[in-house]
Amino acid sequence: MDVFTEEYAKQQDERDPLRRLREYFVIPSKADLARKTLTPRAANDGGEDAPSIYLCGNSLGLQPTLTRKYMQQYLDTWATKGVYGHFKEVEDSNLAPWLHVDDDVLVDMAKVVGALPSEVAVMQTLTANLHLMLASFYQPTKERYKVILEGKAFPSDHYAVESHIRHHGLDPADAMVLIEPESGASPILSTHYIRSVIDKHASNTALLLLPGIQFYTGQLFDMLTITDYAHTKGITVGWDLAHAAGNVPLQLHDWDVDFAVWCTYKYINCGPGSIGGAFVHERHGKVKERDGAGPGGEPKLEYRPRLSGWWGSSKSSRFAMTNRFHPTPGAAGFQLSNPSVADTTAVRASLDVFKQTSMAELRQKSIKLTKYLEKLLDRSAHELEKPSGQCFSIITPRNPDERGAQLSVLLKPGMLDSVMESLEEAGVVVDERRPDVIRVAPTPLYNTFQDVFLFAKHFQDACEKAVQSGGATSPSQSIMADGGKEDRGWSEIK
Secondary structure (H helix, E strand, O other), X not given: OOOOOHHHHHHHXXXXXXXXXXXXXXXXXXXXHHOOOOOOHHHOOOXXXXXXXXOEOOOOOOOXXXXXXXXXXXXXXXXXXXXXXXXXXXXXXXXXXXXXXXXXXXXXXXXXXXXXXXXXXXXXXXXXXXXXXXHHHOXXXXXXXXXXXXXXXXXXXXXXXXXXXXXXXXXXXXXXXXXXXXXXXXXXXXHHHHHHHHHHHHHHEEEEEEXXXXXXXXXXXXXXXXXXXXXXXXXXXXXXXXXXXXXXOOOOOOOOOOEEEEOXXXXXXXXXXXXXXEEEOHHHOOOEEEEEEOHHHOEEEEOOOOOOOHHHEOHHHHOOOOXXXXXXXXXXXXXXXXXXXXXXXXXXXXXXXXXXXXXXHHHHHHHHHHHHHHHHHHHHHXXXXXXXEOOEEEXXXXXXXXXXXXXXXXXXXXXXXXXXXXXXXXXXXXXXXXXXXEEEEOOOOOOOHHHHHHHHHHHHHHHHHHHHOOOOOOOOXXXXXXXXXXXXXXXXXX
């Protein structure tokens, strides 16, 4: 069957063993997206009931159908039990008592990131967790004080690192090592190049912080190789998994990662600004008794320095009000305040969907979806090619092992506004990064091959409209973003 037909896409969906998972999500209709109220479709004067084409899980995942049910259980518990909701089991609820709400999700969250449950904490938000990890793991000395991170890191990561460097009285101009692309021709950072930067600064580097997947290009880094190599140089390694958690299989424990942080509102589908996650390898979470006695005759404890809060203290001491911190072993000992029960309820709902499958199965489907998207885009690029050059190009690596669900598409300058307007009118939801990039993420939990096919069709129409209206101003620069195998376009990130 011709892969460039909708019939082919339908056939692939019929053969998809994970197609049932789409039923666990609320897919906005085109009418939902278009209207300016929350009034149900039936109360409106028309509009299209067809589902939207939502390929934006890399920015905000869709709502699981279980979320509304679980949130109502949480609200009912609060309404009928009050403070007793912290401790009392409710027989007709899927939720744990609030005192244990974070513990209740650890086993399932640990499976998503490849960790021991004791190595994972569901707490705070991504940047807050990054600050907590940096406070514990960035301990600069006179000899080792530098932090290596990518030059185009997500701004919040850059700000966090810079603030900790300044907090220690150091100059970011000296202590921050930014990994920039080898040339302006390609945004991709090869593992070999990253290793060369590590080599250059190894003797005075304290910490390496990189994203599992780069938010702009969609590049998936070789986390195992990079972690191993940095460790041979005596460098602590942390990972920002905002775009990797729930997207690609991870093995944080086996990869010997020191720490990692992530959010839950992208591929883990827990709602905007929802609670985040943190990983601390078990060797850093140990709590040991030392010889001698501390205040009040209690044993002296030895553990990794951290910013402490009452929720990180053991449950037996949490309500004792002795003001003696007894850190819970593992990542839980890095917690501060009691977690938002509302947020963690949304985590429970989403992880109950993840429990219907595995990261390996999701990855298998994701590779097929993204490869299909790539094939359709390549055909559109060829059909749209004009004497002045390509209308767009893919800047994400072509190797499936070097990317997740996202393909980043670089448009010819001047096309972005017109293309995004046309896609919105067609009920297509994707993400833009100015000046010229759209990010398209077919998410295997709820996206279909038909979603991908229809997106490609609407996208080609949108590009044609932009060119005809004079939106494109000049051809994109030619780059070799895949080791010389493919000609790509690239525009400097601003």
